[in-house]
Amino acid sequence: MINFDEFFRQLADSDHPLHPFAEQINTTINSIYTPYSHGDEISWQQAIEQLPELSTESTDLNSSAVTARGAVSENQQQQLHKALMGLHPWRKGPFDLFDVYIDTEWRSDWKWQRVAAHLGSLRYKNILDVGCGSGYHCLRMAGAGANTVVGIDPSLKFLYQFKAINYYTQANNVHLLPLKSEQLPYRMQCFDTVFSMGVLYHRKSPFEHLEELKYTLKPGGQLVLETLVVDGGLHTVLVPDDRYAQMRNVWFLPSCDELLRWVERAGFINAKVVDVDTTKLEEQRSTDWMNYQSLQDFLDPNDHAKTVEGYQAPTRATIIATRK
Numbered sequence: 001m002i003n004f005d006e007f008f009r010q011l012a013d014s015d016h017p018l019h020p021f022a023e024q025i026n027t028t029i030n031s032i033y034t035p036y037s038h039g040d041e042i043s044w045q046q047a048i049e050q051l052p053e054l055s056t057e058s059t060d061l062n063s064s065a066v067t068a069r070g071a072v073s074e075n076q077q078q079q080l081h082k083a084l085m086g087l088h089p090w091r092k093g094p095f096d097l098f099d100v101y102i103d104t105e106w107r108s109d110w111k112w113q114r115v116a117a118h119l120g121s122l123r124y125k126n127i128l129d130v131g132c133g134s135g136y137h138c139l140r141m142a143g144a145g146a147n148t149v150v151g152i153d154p155s156l157k158f159l160y161q162f163k164a165i166n167y168y169t170q171a172n173n174v175h176l177l178p179l180k181s182e183q184l185p186y187r188m189q190c191f192d193t194v195f196s197m198g199v200l201y202h203r204k205s206p207f208e209h210l211e212e213l214k215y216t217l218k219p220g221g222q223l224v225l226e227t228l229v230v231d232g233g234l235h236t237v238l239v240p241d242d243r244y245a246q247m248r249n250v251w252f253l254p255s256c257d258e259l260l261r262w263v264e265r266a267g268f269i270n271a272k273v274v275d276v277d278t279t280k281l282e283e284q285r286s287t288d289w290m291n292y293q294s295l296q297d298f299l300d301p302n303d304h305a306k307t308v309e310g311y312q313a314p315t316r317a318t319i320i321a322t323r324k
């Protein structure tokens, strides 16, 4: 099972930025997470129990593959590989644990490289990463010197993947919680920076999401918003008829200008687009660690500028803004 004891032990310190919310977060987690009620959770727990006991001699949270190193035998590497494969599919990474390289579907390091260049220092910051997946970016934030990183994601399997990784990387200031942003305490106003990457287009109400993000931040805090966009000017928004790049739960894809307007109407200032990037086939692809379909199968085979549904191929913008 996922155990949150260390997180709540740290929150008991009255200087911890989340201290005032400990009880509320605990109640919410208890109301939504009943261990082993998910049919696959027992097999994920078994994968964790099969991880070999290895002593981490050094870690590197600043390289493209989040890394843990130490002495390891070939036998232990095979055991590690097998246990980690029990948590297939691995979507967000890459990771390198004792020379077992987890080549994830996404080169999440490419996104981090595009985004991190525009953030300023994360040193001593208290950070929330909404929709954090396996926690890859959370670990990179810790590598950049953050004080505390809280990642939230409703997908329990990602929490198990993080548990496996952090068993070796041992970043005890990074915590993943099985929450949606709608389930966070109201108006926490305690984070210096909030990231929402790859989440806005999954929300039926983008303004509610922007408002949730705003109230997690202290006044003057920084929003880092990454989402799918389309070409066009103000008042241009794509609402797919049904699926978008085979994804069912995609709702609003604005143009960059329209997205800036949303962010400012939601109460942020100094909003600017710092990056726009069309996802390349090398950035999202099937690998041994994610052997289902990937981007190549979601694009028009005769025209990679379009999705199989005929929409503009996935293009992502990053916006940075400040809470008033």
Ligand SMILES: C[S@@+](CC[C@H](N)C(=O)[O-])C[C@H]1O[C@@H](n2cnc3c(N)ncnc32)[C@H](O)[C@@H]1O
Pocket: 092, 108, 111, 130, 131, 132, 133, 152, 153, 154, 155, 158, 179, 180, 181, 182, 196, 197, 198, 199, 202
């Ligand atoms: C496309 S992935 C992005 C993962 C990662 N942030 C990245 O950029 O690579 C979107 C993630 O958001 C999570 N998610 C969806 N709705 C959410 C919500 N309301 N609150 C928090 N996370 C959410 C999903 O479970 C999924 O892991």
